[in-house]
Amino acid sequence: MRTNEDQLVELAIAGAISAPSFKRGPFLPDNDGLSVVRPGMFGYVYNVRVGDPAFGWQGDHVEPGASIDHEDGGVHHALHYLTCMGNRAVVTSGLATGAEGIVVGEHARILIDFDEEVHEQLCVGDTIQIRAKGRGLALLDHPNVELKKVSPGLLHRMGLETASDGKLQVPVAMELPVRVMASGAELNSEYVDQDITSGDRELMRESGIDRLRLGDVVVIHHADHRIGRGYRRGHVAIALCIHGDSVMTGHGPGILTLMAGTDDDIAWTIDPNANLARYLNIRETL
Amino acid sequence: MRHNADKLVHVSVMGRIASPSLPGLPAEPYRLDADGKPFLYPSHGSIVYNVTVGDSAYGWLADTIHPSVSIHSADTAANQGLNVLACVGNRAKVMTGAATGETGTVTGKSGRFSEHVIVHFTRAAREKMAIGDKVQIRAAGVGLELADHPTVKLKACSPELLAKLTDGTDDEGRLRVRVSATAPSHLLGAGSGLVSDGGSLHIQTVDREALVDAGLDRLRLGDVVAMQDYDSRYSHGYYRGAVGIGIVGQGDSPRPGYGPGLTLVMTSHDGGITPVQTPDANLASLLDLHA
Numbered sequence: 001m002r003t004n005e006d007q008l009v010e011l012a013i014a015g016a017i018s019a020p021s022f023k024r025g026p027f028l029p030d031n032d033g034l035s036v037v038r039p040g041m042f043g044y045v046y047n048v049r050v051g052d053p054a055f056g057w058q059g060d061h062v063e064p065g066a067s068i069d070h071e072d073g074g075v076h077h078a079l080h081y082l083t084c085m086g087n088r089a090v091v092t093s094g095l096a097t098g099a100e101g102i103v104v105g106e107h108a109r110i111l112i113d114f115d116e117e118v119h120e121q122l123c124v125g126d127t128i129q130i131r132a133k134g135r136g137l138a139l140l141d142h143p144n145v146e147l148k149k150v151s152p153g154l155l156h157r158m159g160l161e162t163a164s165d166g167k168l169q170v171p172v173a174m175e176l177p178v179r180v181m182a183s184g185a186e187l188n189s190e191y192v193d194q195d196i197t198s199g200d201r202e203l204m205r206e207s208g209i210d211r212l213r214l215g216d217v218v219v220i221h222h223a224d225h226r227i228g229r230g231y232r233r234g235h236v237a238i239a240l241c242i243h244g245d246s247v248m249t250g251h252g253p254g255i256l257t258l259m260a261g262t263d264d265d266i267a268w269t270i271d272p273n274a275n276l277a278r279y280l281n282i283r284e285t286l
Numbered sequence: 287m288r289h290n291a292d293k294l295v296h297v298s299v300m301g302r303i304a305s306p307s308l309p310g311l312p313a314e315p316y317r318l319d320a321d322g323k324p325f326l327y328p329s330h331g332s333i334v335y336n337v338t339v340g341d342s343a344y345g346w347l348a349d350t351i352h353p354s355v356s357i358h359s360a361d362t363a364a365n366q367g368l369n370v371l372a373c374v375g376n377r378a379k380v381m382t383g384a385a386t387g388e389t390g391t392v393t394g395k396s397g398r399f400s401e402h403v404i405v406h407f408t409r410a411a412r413e414k415m416a417i418g419d420k421v422q423i424r425a426a427g428v429g430l431e432l433a434d435h436p437t438v439k440l441k442a443c444s445p446e447l448l449a450k451l452t453d454g455t456d457d458e459g460r461l462r463v464r465v466s467a468t469a470p471s472h473l474l475g476a477g478s479g480l481v482s483d484g485g486s487l488h489i490q491t492v493d494r495e496a497l498v499d500a501g502l503d504r505l506r507l508g509d510v511v512a513m514q515d516y517d518s519r520y521s522h523g524y525y526r527g528a529v530g531i532g533i534v535g536q537g538d539s540p541r542p543g544y545g546p547g548l549t550l551v552m553t554s555h556d557g558g559i560t561p562v563q564t565p566d567a568n569l570a571s572l573l574d575l576h577a
Contacts, residue, residue, distance in 0.1 A: 029520040179472040179515075180524050183479020185490075185543035186398055188318075195479055197523035222472075224492065227318050228542025231472050232493045250479030250523030 001160055002140040005152040010133040014092065015068035015079050018042040018109055019124045028060060030247035031199040036060075040244060041108065042067050044122050048244065050104040050113055050215035051277030051286050054253040055204070055245045061254065062244030064214050066101065067109040068128050080191055083110050084134030085240060085258070086154030086280055092129045096121035102280055103130060104215060105242030106149065106256055107193055113282055142168045145261040146226055148190065157279040158217065163267055170238050170259065171271035173216035176209065178223050178231055182250040189225045189257045198245055198252030212253055213286065215276035216241045219268045225260040236266040240276060287452055288433035291445035296426040299368040300381070301357030303419045304331040304402055317349065319540035320492040325349070330400040330536070331356045333415050337537070338577040339393050339406050339508035340570030343546040344538045350488075350547055351537040353393065353507045355412065356402035357421045369395055369484035372403045373427030374533055374551055375444030375573055380407075381422050385414035392423060393508060393569055394535020394549040395442065397477050397485035404535055406569075409577050435461045437558040439519050441483055443551040450572040451510060451531070451551070456560045463531050463552065464510060464564035464572075467502050471515040471524050475543040482518040482550045487530075491538055491545030505546055508569035509534045512561035518553035529559040533569060 020043040027035035040059035048057060048064045070076050089101040089112045099118040105111035112128060134151040139160075145168050147155070161169040176196060180203070184194030196209065204210040212218070218239050224232035225239070238259035245252050259266065277283040306328065308315050316324035328334075329349040337346060337353045359365040378390040388411040394404040405421060427444040438461050440448065453462040469489050473496060477487035489502055489511075497503045505511070511532050517525035532548025539545055552559060569575060 031517075031520070031525075033520050179470075181478075182523050183521075185478050185488075186476035186480070189542075197478065197525075199517060199523050200525045203526060224320060224542060226542075227320055227322050228544075230320065230475055230492050230542035230544075231490045231496065232320070233496060248479070248523075249517055249519065249521045249525070251521070 001156065003152060003155065004138050004140060008133055008136055008152065010131055012129050013079055013082055013132050014127055014129040015070045015110060017044055017066050017122060017124050017126050017128065018069045028248055031249050036247050038247065043124060046119055048214070051275055051283045052214050054212040054214050054241055055210045057244050059244055060246050061107065061251070063105065063107050063109070063111050065104060065111050065113040066122060066128065067107070067111055069109040079110050080106060082132040082135055083130050084132065084149045084151040085276065086151035087130050087132055087134065089128050089130045091122070092127045094121070094123050094126035096126060101128065102282065104276055107243045107254060111242060139168065142265060144265040145259055147259055148257045150258050154279060159271070159274070167265060167267040170219070170266060170268045171217065171274040172219045172238065172268045173272055173274045174208065174212065174218050174270065176218050176220050177207070178220055181220060181223060181229065185229055189227060189229050193242055193254035193256045194229045195246065195250065195254045196252040197250050199249045212241055213275055214241055214244065217258070217274040218255060225257040229257065234263050236261050236263060238266065289445070289448065290431050294426045294429055294445070296424055297371065298422050299371050299425045300420055300422045301359045301365070301368050301403060303333060303415060303417050303421065304356045304358040305417045306331045317541060320542040325540050330396050330402060332417065333412050335409065335412055339575050340568060341507050343505040343507050343534050344503070346537050348537060349541065350539045350544060352396060352402060352404045354404065354406045355390065355415065355421070356404050358402050365401055368403055369401050371425040371428055372423050373425060373442045373444040374549060375447035376423050376425055376427065378405045378421050378423045380415065381420040383416050383419040385411050385419060388414070391573055391575055394533055395484055395486060396536060396547065398480055401485065406575050432461065435558055437556050438552060438554045440552055441550050447551065447573065453562055460558050460560040462560050462562045464567040465512045465531065465561040466509040466564065466567040467505060468512040468514055468561055469502060470500055473497070473500055473502065474513060474516055478522045480521055482520065482522050482553065486535055486547030486549055487522045487532060488543065488547045489545040490543055492542055505534050506568055507534050507537060510567040511548055513548065517555040518550050519555055525555055527557045528553065528555040529557055529561065531559060
């Protein structure tokens with residue numbers, strides 16, 4: 001894949017491991033309106049890692065690994081707009097200083113994976129610095145495919161090919177139907193994610209969506225993700241599953257936009273191994 | 287239609303006429319349409335002199351324009367009270383300024399980025415109003431239930447509106463509701479996953495062909511619209527067999543995911559609502575609102 005990566009600027013940006021927090025009254029209404037309290041967002045999640053199932057946890061919007069943020073609004077947005085999937089990160093304060101991690105998601109905060117041996121040293125508030133690189137990345141032979149938040153390192157490991165008809169061929173773990181795409185439609189597609197609405201539990205089972213894993217690369221047909229995330233026939237979005245299921249209606253596992261184009265530009269093949277954990281050598285098997 | 291309207295508590299909620307608001311420095315007022323083209327149009331808020339319930343929801347050089355008057359409370363918690371307790375069809379009254387004493391009617395609400403309550407007043411009343419004028423609403427409707435339709439949940443629906451929207455029950459006991467159109471789930475966008483006790487759920491209009499196919503390209507402000515396969519009991523989301531009923535509260539938008547916004551007034555997750563296509567199922571005629 002020919003790219004313009006030699007022109008990209010690589011720079012440092014930092015945030016701190018967030019503290020889990022609740023609104024006053026910690027309850028969430030589930031699909032039937034019952035109040036539940038679940039962990040999942042913020043902080044450091046010890047036992048859910050990229051490559052694990054997105055469904056089935058007793059959690060809500062589970063964010064694998066460390067979720068980092070910055071209290072300054074400008075820095076917060078810079079973290080969201082400059083960090084790319086697969087970027088390298090390093091701990092710069094606390095007991096784990098020097099430990100290296102890797103960016104595996106962007107939700108309300110930036111999600112960073114660390115090896116298990118680092119777990120015990122990480123603390124809420126520890127600073128993590130990212131080598132942000134990927135903003136501006138383009139595929140020279142696919143000028144109509146827009147890349148979003150893909151680091152060059154990830155791009156070259158995604159199994160991308162140019163098909164005989166000139167389209168970019170992308171391996172994906174599954175196709176998601178556009179009608180289940182929900183919360184996040186109000187946001188621009190450079191910021192955070194859009195949730196699958198999982199309230200129709202039977203549909204999740206019938207369609208196999210409930211086998212989705214954190215880190216899966218997925219495709220949504222008839223979704224235009226160039227500027228926002230909306231319905232448009234003939235458009236194609238390639239996305240990454242970054243957080244776990246939710247009890248709330250209109251919510252569920254979240255997907256982050258990686259590529260946007262049309263039927264003329266992007267085709268896909270189903271590959272159960274199309275997962276970030278394998279692409280970034282975080283796990284050998286899924 | 288057996289209901290508990292006589293048990294509802296009528297309470298005052300108040301907002302001030304909201305000013306238009308745009309982002310500050312670096313003085314980049316543009317928003318992007320679905321193709322990335324910048325646009326700069328009037329958006330939510332203010333006194334809108336020439337757009338009224340009953341007018342087209344499309345064609346205005348505007349972004350989700352609110353017809354007539356939008357009100358808001360500067361206090362976040364009070365604004366939440368205003369946004370949740372005000373019901374479509376409730377009476378409003380101007381309490382300060384040159385238009386003091388003028389009465390109006392709640393016609394809709396707006397979502398995450400403005401959280402206004404949208405109130406209809408005559409054009410003559412609008413001419414006398416000023417930004418910042420206090421508008422008080424006699425809020426009644428939260429808690430309203432239908433005795434014979436336990437799975438039909440009413441939200442932001444005044445007893446007056448309920449009476450006009452419903453048309454008895456069908457042979458299978460489902461509540462018949464007059465609508466002007468039905469929106470398929472794939473065309474419902476911004477607002478999904480967000481609260482349904484206030485705010486708005488938007489019809490997506492970027493794919494104009496799909497809009498025409500669904501018969502949604504001629505909507506008017508105030509139209510009653512059914513939402514197919516959408517469950518809005520607690521927040522909005524896809525659910526097969528569910529039916530929601532919304533009122534077109536604000537106009538079309540060039541932004542992706544956006545378009546005419548719906549203020550939810552009813553929802554049934556188990557299909558307890560039968561939408562009945564009815565000419566003129568619009569607030570202007572149902573509630574006798576005049577410009």
